[in-house]
Amino acid sequence: MFKPSLFACALLASAGTAQANDDLAAIRQEIAEMKAGYEARIAALEARLKQAEPHPAATETRHAAGPDRANAAGFNPEVSLILSGEYARRDGRPERAITGFMPAGDSHGGERGFNLRHTELVVGADVDPQFRGYAAFDLADAALEEAWFESMALGEGFSLKGGRFFSGLGYLNERHPHAWDFADTPLMYQALFGERFRQDGLQLKWLAPTETYLALGLEAGSGGNLAGADGPVGAWSGFAKIGGDIDASQSWRAGLAYLSARPKARAGHWEDANGDEVTSVFTGDSRAWIADFVWKWAPQGRAKERNLTLQAEYFQRDEKGALACGGAGTLCAAEPSDRHGSRQSGWYAQGVYQFMPRWRTGLRYERLDSGTLDFGANNAVLDRPDYNPDKYSLMLDYSPSEFSRIRLQFARDRSMQGIGENQITLQYVMSLGAHGAHLF
Amino acid sequence: MRKILLLCLSLLAWPAQAALTVLACEPEWAALVGELAGDRAAAASATTAFQDPHHIEARPSLIARARRADLLVCTGAELESGWLPLLLRESANPRIQPGRPGHFMAADFVTLLDKPQRLSRAEGDVHAQGNPHIQTDPRNIAQVAGALAQRLAQLDPANAAFYETRRADFARRWQTAMQGWEARAARLKGVRVVSQHSGFPYLYQWLGLVEVAVLEPKPGIEPSAGYLAEVAARLKAKPAGMIVRAAYQSGRPSEWLAGRSGLPAVALPYTVGGSDQAGDLFGLFDDTLGRLLEAAK
Numbered sequence: 001m002f003k004p005s006l007f008a009c010a011l012l013a014s015a016g017t018a019q020a021n022d023d024l025a026a027i028r029q030e031i032a033e034m035k036a037g038y039e040a041r042i043a044a045l046e047a048r049l050k051q052a053e054p055h056p057a058a059t060e061t062r063h064a065a066g067p068d069r070a071n072a073a074g075f076n077p078e079v080s081l082i083l084s085g086e087y088a089r090r091d092g093r094p095e096r097a098i099t100g101f102m103p104a105g106d107s108h109g110g111e112r113g114f115n116l117r118h119t120e121l122v123v124g125a126d127v128d129p130q131f132r133g134y135a136a137f138d139l140a141d142a143a144l145e146e147a148w149f150e151s152m153a154l155g156e157g158f159s160l161k162g163g164r165f166f167s168g169l170g171y172l173n174e175r176h177p178h179a180w181d182f183a184d185t186p187l188m189y190q191a192l193f194g195e196r197f198r199q200d201g202l203q204l205k206w207l208a209p210t211e212t213y214l215a216l217g218l219e220a221g222s223g224g225n226l227a228g229a230d231g232p233v234g235a236w237s238g239f240a241k242i243g244g245d246i247d248a249s250q251s252w253r254a255g256l257a258y259l260s261a262r263p264k265a266r267a268g269h270w271e272d273a274n275g276d277e278v279t280s281v282f283t284g285d286s287r288a289w290i291a292d293f294v295w296k297w298a299p300q301g302r303a304k305e306r307n308l309t310l311q312a313e314y315f316q317r318d319e320k321g322a323l324a325c326g327g328a329g330t331l332c333a334a335e336p337s338d339r340h341g342s343r344q345s346g347w348y349a350q351g352v353y354q355f356m357p358r359w360r361t362g363l364r365y366e367r368l369d370s371g372t373l374d375f376g377a378n379n380a381v382l383d384r385p386d387y388n389p390d391k392y393s394l395m396l397d398y399s400p401s402e403f404s405r406i407r408l409q410f411a412r413d414r415s416m417q418g419i420g421e422n423q424i425t426l427q428y429v430m431s432l433g434a435h436g437a438h439l440f
Numbered sequence: 441m442r443k444i445l446l447l448c449l450s451l452l453a454w455p456a457q458a459a460l461t462v463l464a465c466e467p468e469w470a471a472l473v474g475e476l477a478g479d480r481a482a483a484a485s486a487t488t489a490f491q492d493p494h495h496i497e498a499r500p501s502l503i504a505r506a507r508r509a510d511l512l513v514c515t516g517a518e519l520e521s522g523w524l525p526l527l528l529r530e531s532a533n534p535r536i537q538p539g540r541p542g543h544f545m546a547a548d549f550v551t552l553l554d555k556p557q558r559l560s561r562a563e564g565d566v567h568a569q570g571n572p573h574i575q576t577d578p579r580n581i582a583q584v585a586g587a588l589a590q591r592l593a594q595l596d597p598a599n600a601a602f603y604e605t606r607r608a609d610f611a612r613r614w615q616t617a618m619q620g621w622e623a624r625a626a627r628l629k630g631v632r633v634v635s636q637h638s639g640f641p642y643l644y645q646w647l648g649l650v651e652v653a654v655l656e657p658k659p660g661i662e663p664s665a666g667y668l669a670e671v672a673a674r675l676k677a678k679p680a681g682m683i684v685r686a687a688y689q690s691g692r693p694s695e696w697l698a699g700r701s702g703l704p705a706v707a708l709p710y711t712v713g714g715s716d717q718a719g720d721l722f723g724l725f726d727d728t729l730g731r732l733l734e735a736a737k
Contacts, residue, residue, distance in 0.1 A: 129539075132529070152529070152537060157507055159532040207507045207532050213500030243500030248488060251499045296497075300490045303497065305690060357662055401661070402495075402522075403561060437526040440499050 077125030078434035082178045084118040086111075086427035090413075095269060099417040100370025100385045101191040101344065102280060102319075103268045104227060116140040118177040118429075124436075129153060136176075146198075157207040164224070167197045168205065168217045169239045169257035171292035171313055179438040181309070182393050183409045183425040186348040186366045188315050192288060197259070198224040199235065213243040213253070223261050226286075230264030243440070252295045253440060259288045263321075271383040272331040278382070279332075282340060284321010290314070296440075305357055312349040318342070323375060331381045338376035345369045358400065364393040368415075389415040404430045458482040459596045463505050463536070465514035465524065466493050468575040469546060469584075471712040471721050473513060475610045476589050480599050481511075486527075489714035490688050493519055494565060494660065498527040506531035509542070511595055513588065516545025517552055519572035541594050547572055549587040550580045553641045564658025575711060577642035578618050578725055585610055617722055625729050631736050634675065634703070636685035636694050639710070643728070652680045655693045663693050672700050682735040686710035704735040 090112055097103060111117060117140055124134040130153050136145040148163030166174050172189060173196050185195050201221015208214040220236040223229020237260070243253030263286055270280045291314045298307035323340035325332035348366035355361065367390040375382045391414060397407035411423040462483040464470035470485040477483070486502050487493050493515070496502075506512070506527050514520050528537060535542040552570025556563065574580045589607035593600035629648035636655045644651055653671050655663045663671075675697075683694045683705045691707065698705035708728050709718035717727035 150529075152532075153534040154532070155534050157532050205532070207503070207530075209508050211504060213504040241500075244504070245499065245501040248490075251497075251501060253500050296499075301488065301496065302491055302688065304492060304495050401561075437498060437523045439526070439530075440497055440503075 077123050078436070080122045080431055080433035082118065082120040082122065082176075083430040083432070084120070084178055084428065085114065085116040086183060086425050087114050088112055088183075089424040091419075091421055096416065097269060098187060098191050098368065098389050098415045099387045100373065100389070101368065102266070102270070102282060102342075104192055104194065104263075104266070104286070120145060120176075120178075126152070157209060159205050159207075161203040161205070162201070164198065164200050165203060167199050167219055167237055167259075168203065168241075169197065169219075169237050169255075169259060170290045170315075171253075171255065171294055171311060173197055174439060176438065178405075178429045178431060181350065181352045181360075181362050182364055182395055183407060183427045184393075186313070186364065187368055187389060187391055187415055188313065188346040188348055188366065191344075191346060191368060192290075192315060192317065194225060194227070197226065197237075199237075200224050201233075211244075213241070215241045217241075223263075226261045226263065227268075228263045228266035228282075229261050231262050235259065235261035248301050249299055250295065250297050251440070252293070254294075255290075255292045257290045257292075259286075259290065261286045270325060272325070272327070272381055273383055274331060275383065276327065276330040278325045278327035278330050280382075281324045281326075282319070282321055284319060284340065286317065286319045288315055288317040294440075303354070305354075307354045309352045310350070312347060314345070314347040316343070316345040323378070325378065325382060336378050336381060338378050339374075340376065340378075341374045342372060344371040344373075358398055360397050360399075362393075362395045362397075364391075364395075366391050385417055387417045389417075391415055403432075404428075459599055460510045460592065461508050462511045462513060463502075463509040465512070465520050466575070467712040467714075468581070468721065468724070469513040469515070469588075471724075472581065472585060472588060473511075473592075475721065476585060476603055476606050477592055477599075478602075478606060480596065480602060481592070483513075489709060489711045489718070492688050494522055496523055498523050498530060502527055503530045506536065507533050509533065509536050511542045511544060511591070512536040513544045513546065515547050515572050515574065517547035517569040517572035517574075518567040519547075541591065544588060544591050546580075546584040546588075547574055550574050550583050553645065554638070562658075564656070565660030571638065571641050573639040574642055576640055576708075576728075577646040578614065578621065579646065580642060581721060582611065582614050582618075585614070613722075617725070621725055621729055624733065628729075628732055628736055631682070632678075632680040634671070634680045634683045634697070636683065636689055639686055640684060640708075643708075647732070649732075652678055655683075655697065665696075668693060668696055668700075672697055675701055675703075682706050682732075684708060684732075687714035706731050706735045708732070 088111055092112060119139045120136050121139055122136045124132070127133045127149065130151060131149045132152055133149050135147040138145045144164065146164050146166065148161050148165040151160040154160060168174055172185060189196060199219055199221035201219060203217060203219040205215060205217040217239045220233045223234025226235055229235050237257060239255060239257035241253060241255040243251070245251045264283050266282045268280045270278050272278050294309065294311040296307065296309045319340070319342045321340055322337055324335060324337035326335045327333065346368035348364060350362060350364035352360055352362035367388060369388050370385060373384045391411060393409060393411040395407055395409040397405050399405040407427045409425040409427065413421045413423055458479065458481055460477065460481040462473050462481050464473060464483055464485045466487055467485040467489055470483040473481050473483040484505060487496055514524060534540065537543060547569065554571040556566045556568065585607060589603050592603045625647050630650060632650045632652045634653045634655065635651055638654050638659055643649070653674060655668065655671060657663055657667050680703060683697055683703050685691065685694045685707055687707050687710050694705040697703070708731055709715040709724055712718055712720060712724050715727050718724040
């Protein structure tokens with residue numbers, strides 16, 4: 001704490017030089033006086049400390065070893081089971097690609113009928129005084145969702161996370177599916193990441209010692225579920241988050257993140273100029289900016305009765321590289337390959353209002369801009385749709401307690417050109433066991 | 441030039457102004473730190489008297505405060521288990537983690553009442569260690585004050601003598617005040633009360649009040665109209681003198697029952713800041729007694 005400011009002062013002081021000479025003697029005098037003053041104070045304090053020492057901390061230590069330990073939730077490790085499932089009514093389609101966007105991750109969200117999406121088993125505990133560990137298993141997909149350790153004792157506001165984790169970029173990315181306000185992720189997340197961006201790598205985060213919340217983070221890793229990410233570092237990202245309270249009833253957080261990935265042979269489906277389906281393989285650079293903002297209101301901070309949350313996120317992504325397409329009997333039969341560049345963007349905005357205890361309703365609107373798509377010499381071969389996908393979602397949910405929720409969602413989905421689809425989802429989310437709180 | 445240097449020196453001297461940065465989970469503990477540490481500690485509370493301490497969010501502003509805190513003073517006994525563990529993790533501050541001197545849980549230093557017989561979420565918001573609302577009995581405040589003064593001295597040994605002096609002074613004033621309160625409250629003994637939430641066992645134990653019904657069917661679960669009617673019917677057979685709730689709770693259930701039964705509904709400040717008169721710990725109990733006595737007339 002002292003050293004950097006002392007150093008800065010030394011720098012500032014040395015920058016002044018010549019004209020300072022006449023001041024120097026006076027300043028030296030002042031410093032000497034202050035030093036003497038401090039020394040006297042320290043001596044006095046030491047004397048008082050000696051006096052105080054006979055008071056032992058006996059009564060306190062007796063208690064301190066006592067029953068405080070049942071903290072987080074009384075279990076070690078904390079185990080929780082998330083029961084989640086839905087009945088989804090939507091049209092049957094072999095593929096649900098967002099028009100104009102090449103699939104960037106494992107795609108989700110096409111399930112119909114009954115399914116157990118996001119049923120998870122979560123285990124977390126302090127490993128030792130240095131580390132905390134956490135793992136989440138998706139029981140419906142039999143997949144390891146997350147498995148990471150986090151340092152707890154680095155100090156100075158630093159924390160280090162390593163393993164498989166959801167990136168801290170954006171607002172929704174880090175949030176657990178059972179804490180989502182709608183049954184699915186917005187189209188922009190589906191376009192960018194399939195569902196959310198998951199890294200196998202490291203995250204270093206620093207929290208500034210300031211009145212206003214300010215966190216900076218840097219992540220590097222394999223690129224996780226960004227399809228085909230490649231290299232020693234398949235993807236890295238940096239983010240900054242800032243936030244605070246406006247008054248007792250309102251608080252906010254804003255964030256800005258940058259993601260750079262290097263997809264190699266990222267496969268996808270596209271259409272040729274005749275409308276026939278072809279395969280595409282992209283290798284190059286993919287860079288995205290993501291901005292997010294959330295504002296929450298609850299009268300006097302009592303969210304239990306009524307509260308309102310407004311949130312929005314925006315992204316812009318540039319991709320540059322080489323694209324090859326293929327497909328027997330299509331315009332891509334000769335497997336032509338050429339440079340490919342695109343600049344695309346999108347956003348969503350949503351409001352969720354709890355109008356009485358246990359009941360919430362929410363509205364989300366989202367829109368993507370397929371922007372510019374350039375296939376070089378293949379511009380005549382591949383379809384270049386000029387279409388802006390959009391979607392409305394309306395939801396109503398009921399939470400008998402903080403551990404259970406039942407949701408009905410209606411959506412009008414126009415993410416595929418020429419198709420306007422009405423979707424109805426009935427969903428339940430319940431959590432058993434040592435279930436902790438969620439991020440703001 | 442000279443100005444820059446003086447500015448720098450004042451920057452260096454900055455941490456000496458308040459030796460300790462304290463984050464209290466509830467206003468009563470921020471007030472107690474104020475009594476014991478005066479200007480040697482800058483204490484802020486994570487919740488206000490109008491918020492339910494079971495349910496707040498680990499907001500960015502709280503994370504930023506926890507990041508800078510030297511000492512965390514909370515009730516413990518799982519009162520804050522819905523948000524404190526997350527706040528601690530997000531704070532990236534080793535000084536206030538469980539087991540460290542900067543982690544002080546008041547409930548560790550008093551005897552807890554109402555330890556539940558059955559631990560299940562089907563019982564509502566139950567706390568395994570007992571009822572955490574300890575601040576409504578001034579004898580608990582006195583016990584916590586002793587332990588907290590020692591903790592302050594442990595964290596800031598340079599001011600140990602200062603904390604000890606203030607502790608002794610506070611203990612003396614508190615003792616005198618308690619005698620006054622107990623004398624004033626003598627006629628409350630045996631008065632039968634209905635509580636909106638089981639948040640007052642320590643107050644009732646101290647004053648000899650008798651709880652005959654609770655408006656929440658299970659702790660933390662809001663009463664339905666049907667359940668309230670059932671309570672109203674029960675009260676006909678076993679009458680009570682008043683309906684008590686905390687300032688942070690919605691007045692609707694108590695007011696409904698008050699309208700139906702003719703009993704006075706009393707909103708107690710519950711913690712420092714819960715009413716205009718409850719500006720500090722002394723005012724908190726002055727006002728609490730004032731309101732109870734008024735209703736028991």
